[in-house]
Amino acid sequence: MEKRATIKDVAEAAGVGVATVSRVLSGGSASPQTRERVLAVAAQLDYRPSALGRNLRQRRTGGMGLLVPDLTDTFHAQLAEGVLACARSAGEPVVLGSTAGDPEQESELIGMLLEQSVDRLIAVPSGDEESWAPALRAGMTVVFADRLPAVPSADDDDPAVRAVNDLMLLDGAAPAPARPRSLDVPSVTADDRSGIRTAVRYLRGLGHRRIAFIGGPGHDRRAAAFREAVGEPVDEELIVFGTGSRDSAYAAASGLFQSRPDLSAVVAGGNVLGEAAVLAARELDLRVPRDVSLIMYDDVPWAELCSPPLTVVAQPGRDMGYRAAELVLRSGGRRPRSVVLPTQLIVRGSCGPRH
Amino acid sequence: MEKRATIKDVAEAAGVGVATVSRVLSGGSASPQTRERVLAVAAQLDYRPSALGRNLRQRRTGGMGLLVPDLTDTFHAQLAEGVLACARSAGEPVVLGSTAGDPEQESELIGMLLEQSVDRLIAVPSGDEESWAPALRAGMTVVFADRLPAVPSADDDDPAVRAVNDLMLLDGAAPAPARPRSLDVPSVTADDRSGIRTAVRYLRGLGHRRIAFIGGPGHDRRAAAFREAVGEPVDEELIVFGTGSRDSAYAAASGLFQSRPDLSAVVAGGNVLGEAAVLAARELDLRVPRDVSLIMYDDVPWAELCSPPLTVVAQPGRDMGYRAAELVLRSGGRRPRSVVLPTQLIVRGSCGPRH
DNA sequence: TTGAAAGCGCTAACAA
DNA sequence: TTGTTAGCGCTTTCAA
Numbered sequence: 001m002e003k004r005a006t007i008k009d010v011a012e013a014a015g016v017g018v019a020t021v022s023r024v025l026s027g028g029s030a031s032p033q034t035r036e037r038v039l040a041v042a043a044q045l046d047y048r049p050s051a052l053g054r055n056l057r058q059r060r061t062g063g064m065g066l067l068v069p070d071l072t073d074t075f076h077a078q079l080a081e082g083v084l085a086c087a088r089s090a091g092e093p094v095v096l097g098s099t100a101g102d103p104e105q106e107s108e109l110i111g112m113l114l115e116q117s118v119d120r121l122i123a124v125p126s127g128d129e130e131s132w133a134p135a136l137r138a139g140m141t142v143v144f145a146d147r148l149p150a151v152p153s154a155d156d157d158d159p160a161v162r163a164v165n166d167l168m169l170l171d172g173a174a175p176a177p178a179r180p181r182s183l184d185v186p187s188v189t190a191d192d193r194s195g196i197r198t199a200v201r202y203l204r205g206l207g208h209r210r211i212a213f214i215g216g217p218g219h220d221r222r223a224a225a226f227r228e229a230v231g232e233p234v235d236e237e238l239i240v241f242g243t244g245s246r247d248s249a250y251a252a253a254s255g256l257f258q259s260r261p262d263l264s265a266v267v268a269g270g271n272v273l274g275e276a277a278v279l280a281a282r283e284l285d286l287r288v289p290r291d292v293s294l295i296m297y298d299d300v301p302w303a304e305l306c307s308p309p310l311t312v313v314a315q316p317g318r319d320m321g322y323r324a325a326e327l328v329l330r331s332g333g334r335r336p337r338s339v340v341l342p343t344q345l346i347v348r349g350s351c352g353p354r355h
Numbered sequence: 356m357e358k359r360a361t362i363k364d365v366a367e368a369a370g371v372g373v374a375t376v377s378r379v380l381s382g383g384s385a386s387p388q389t390r391e392r393v394l395a396v397a398a399q400l401d402y403r404p405s406a407l408g409r410n411l412r413q414r415r416t417g418g419m420g421l422l423v424p425d426l427t428d429t430f431h432a433q434l435a436e437g438v439l440a441c442a443r444s445a446g447e448p449v450v451l452g453s454t455a456g457d458p459e460q461e462s463e464l465i466g467m468l469l470e471q472s473v474d475r476l477i478a479v480p481s482g483d484e485e486s487w488a489p490a491l492r493a494g495m496t497v498v499f500a501d502r503l504p505a506v507p508s509a510d511d512d513d514p515a516v517r518a519v520n521d522l523m524l525l526d527g528a529a530p531a532p533a534r535p536r537s538l539d540v541p542s543v544t545a546d547d548r549s550g551i552r553t554a555v556r557y558l559r560g561l562g563h564r565r566i567a568f569i570g571g572p573g574h575d576r577r578a579a580a581f582r583e584a585v586g587e588p589v590d591e592e593l594i595v596f597g598t599g600s601r602d603s604a605y606a607a608a609s610g611l612f613q614s615r616p617d618l619s620a621v622v623a624g625g626n627v628l629g630e631a632a633v634l635a636a637r638e639l640d641l642r643v644p645r646d647v648s649l650i651m652y653d654d655v656p657w658a659e660l661c662s663p664p665l666t667v668v669a670q671p672g673r674d675m676g677y678r679a680a681e682l683v684l685r686s687g688g689r690r691p692r693s694v695v696l697p698t699q700l701i702v703r704g705s706c707g708p709r710h
Numbered sequence: 711t712t713g714a715a716a717g718c719g720c721t722a723a724c725a726a
Numbered sequence: 727t728t729g730t731t732a733g734c735g736c737t738t739t740c741a742a
Contacts, residue, residue, distance in 0.1 A: 004493075006734095006735055006736085007735060007736065007737095008735075008736095011713095016712075016713080017712065017713040017714070018713085018714090018735090018736080018737090019712075019713060019714080019715095019737080019738075019739095020711085020712060020713070022736070022737060022738085023711095023712090023737095026737085029711070029712095030711070030712085031711060031712090034711080034712080048466070048469065048470050049470070049735085049736075050470070050472060050734090050735055050736075051416075051470050051471045051472065051735095051736095052407075052410050052411045052414065052416065052471075052472050052734075052735065052736080053411060053718090053734075053735025053736030053737080054735075054736050054737070055407050055410075055411075055718090055736085056407045056408060056410075056411045056717095056718050056719065056720085056734085056735080056736070057717080057718055057735080057736045057737045057738080058718080058736085058737075059407065059718060059719090061406075061407065063450075066451075070436070071426060071432040071433075071435050071436050071439075072429060072432045072433055072436060072656070074427060074429065074432075077426040077427045077429075077432050078426075078427055080426050080451075080453075081425070081426050081427060081453055084426075084451065084452065084453045085453075088452070088453075088460070088463075088464070091467060093450045093467060093468075093471055094450065094451050094452070095418075095448045095449065095450055095451075096421075096435075096439065096449050096450075096451040097439065097443070097449070098435075098436055098439045098440075098443075105443070108443075109443070111403070112446060112448060113448075114403065115403050115404070115405070115406050116406045116407075116448055117405060117406065117407050138359075246656065275656055275657065275660060278660050279659065279660065300657075301427070301601060301630055302630065302655075302657035302660065302661075304634065305630060305633050305634065305657065305660070305661050306657075306660050306661065306662070307661070307662035361718090361719055361720085362719065362720065362721095363719080363720095366729095371728075371729080372728065372729040372730070373719090373720080373721090373729085373730090374721080374722080374728075374729060374730075374731090375727085375728060375729070377720070377721060377722085378721095378727095378728090381721085384727070384728095385727070385728080386727060386728090389727080389728080404719085404720075405718090405719055405720075406719095406720095407718075407719065407720080408718075408719025408720030408721080408734090409719075409720050409721070410720085410734090411718085411719080411720070411733095411734045411735065411736085412719080412720045412721045412722085412733080412734050413720085413721075413734080414734060414735090
């Protein structure tokens with residue numbers, strides 16, 4: 001392991017000052033001859049500028065952090081691949097953390113990133129707005145992906161706030177703008193409202209009236225869209241949530257099927273929940289789509305493997321990651337606008353007419 | 356965004372020298388009173404040591420790099436989760452890169468890590484031994500996970516080398532030691548030999564004689580184990596490879612089924628290949644397990660969702676990642692030994708007697 | 711266009 | 727036990 005050449009080595013070998021080397025290598029002004037000589041020497045010495053020195057000098061680490069709840073959720077893996085693709089093309093490192101959907105772990109990871117002076121972050125958030133305040137106050141450039149932090153429960157119980165949110169979800173037909181946020185953070189999300197609405201309408205068209213929704217952490221916007229799509233009166237018993245683990249998703253699905261045998265269709269808010277729904281249905285001898293129709297949010301490779309293949313609402317996970325990375329990188333100066341990407345209903349075989 | 360306190364601020368506020376602060380915070384010796392005072396001031400100032408300064412000083416970035424071919428391959432995601440879990444408990448950052456199975460991208464990412472002075476790396480390698488030499492020469496502590504770099508093709512064609520490798524695979528019944536390597540790098544792998552052997556024996560027991568193997572990049576040890584398990588004469592036409600993409604895996608599977616309608620069982624070398632096999636079988640109207648029995652390497656959540664649920668050779672992806680991270684972190688001084696973890700045949704419903 | 715020099719925040723060698 | 731000091735490799739004024 002020979003020692004790597006430093007800028008000083010290059011400067012000496014080229015007979016110039018270190019400042020000149022630095023300039024040449026970062027595209028500053030220099031006479032053609034000097035530039036050439038420096039470049040030649042640098043190449044000859046196999047010089048690679050150390051990010052360490054640069055980082056300390058600029059008091060910031062390049063690249064970006066990426067926080068997701070769980071990589072074995074294929075949607076998050078797709079998202080991560082998108083982020084990585086963008087980062088790679090920019091030559092920037094990505095520091096990854098998995099939060100398990102736990103706000104506390106999320107906070108710890110943010111602390112770690114702060115310690116590393118990573119000041120750009122893409123996150124599929126688990127904590128609420130309150131828990132994100134510190135990161136923002138510390139000056140991080142944050143972009144949320146896939147979902148937004150929940151409004152703290154104190155406000156959540158506030159009827160006025162709920163009313164505002166509901167209102168936002170009711171008006172207009174244009175792609176839903178991100179709901180009003182106290183946090184001024186750009187985000188990249190799918191158009192959940194339209195995705196859910198399309199799914200519900202499709203099921204309606206097949207004759208389904210008792211449609212259930214199984215959600216996980218962070219699926220509250222989808223749940224709200226579901227409430228809106230089914231319209232009043234909303235049967236709240238048909239809306240259930242898991243806590244994020246596969247076990248709890250299964251429990252939620254299984255409990256739902258057992259307590260409400262009258263339901264004829266289910267919308268799963270994410271692929272882990274769809275998985276759970278398929279499993280629970282089979283365990284209870286419910287045939288898909290004969291006994292129950294199923295639409296899953298997220299298109300994942302295995303959706304096609306199921307028998308029957310699953311009808312899904314596809315969201316462009318990879319694109320979302322890529323766009324988020326672009327946002328967080330090109331955040332020079334003016335605040336980037338949030339982006340909402342379209343979803344697509346892919347009809348396969350898991351939905352049928354109501355019997 | 357207020358400026359963060361530095362060690363100097365703490366030193367001044369506590370009325371001590373910066374060295375003392377550094378010592379106290381890294382567990383060095385100090386008088387109880389001094390320690391207490393420093394700690395108090397640090398807490399009061401919300402001081403967090405900057406990794407930037409420390410890194411530059413020690414000429415190395417903490418944490419570790421992690422290179423995988425593709426996160427949407429659920430096995431890699433599991434592995435990554437294991438690495439992240441270990442890193443988190445150690446408070447260390449993980450810099451992630453996805454190589455798409457391309458040695459060139461892999462090399463570029465290694466270059467990026469070198470630039471960041473990340474000198475510990477866990478990799479599911481894509482390049483061959485030759486392409487890994489630079490990283491090692493640069494002084495990186497590397498641990499390979501899941502598989503080892505291929506022997507460069509020049510040597511691969513060398514009959515002597517092949518003979519040695521074959522020999523290694525033939526003798527003994529103990530968990531296969533990692534094959535002899537020119538690269539002296541520890542690794543964490545599953546006991547592929549025993550896993551494949553168990554799968555093949557199981558199929559044999561069901562009466563299958565024409566058993567095929569579908570592999571992907573990095574599955575050559577599994578293929579070799581397969582050859583060993585089926586024994587002479589090996590029908591090489593029954594051993595096919597994809598290049599890593601889902602499309603090519605599908606093409607390989609589909610081609611195999613069409614060119615050899617006489618086969619009655621298939622072992623897929625990884626979950627992406629298993630996916631492809633299920634898809635191709637269905638497309639060709641082959642019923643599983645009636646027309647063809649299927650065993651897939653990797654246990655992934657969706658294996659249970661298939662109809663019938665897939666019989667798999669499970670390897671402990673998460674554990675493998677965790678162990679790899681331990682190895683690369685505790686690589687203080689003496690070289691850590693490689694570890695081989697056991698696999699487990701999980702019988703579900705995708706295998707049946709030969710008809 | 712160029713070079714000298716001043717740090718960025720930290721640790722470790724050395725002195726006291 | 728403590729403080730002083732010399733850098734780690736780089737960028738960026740500031741002069742020349």
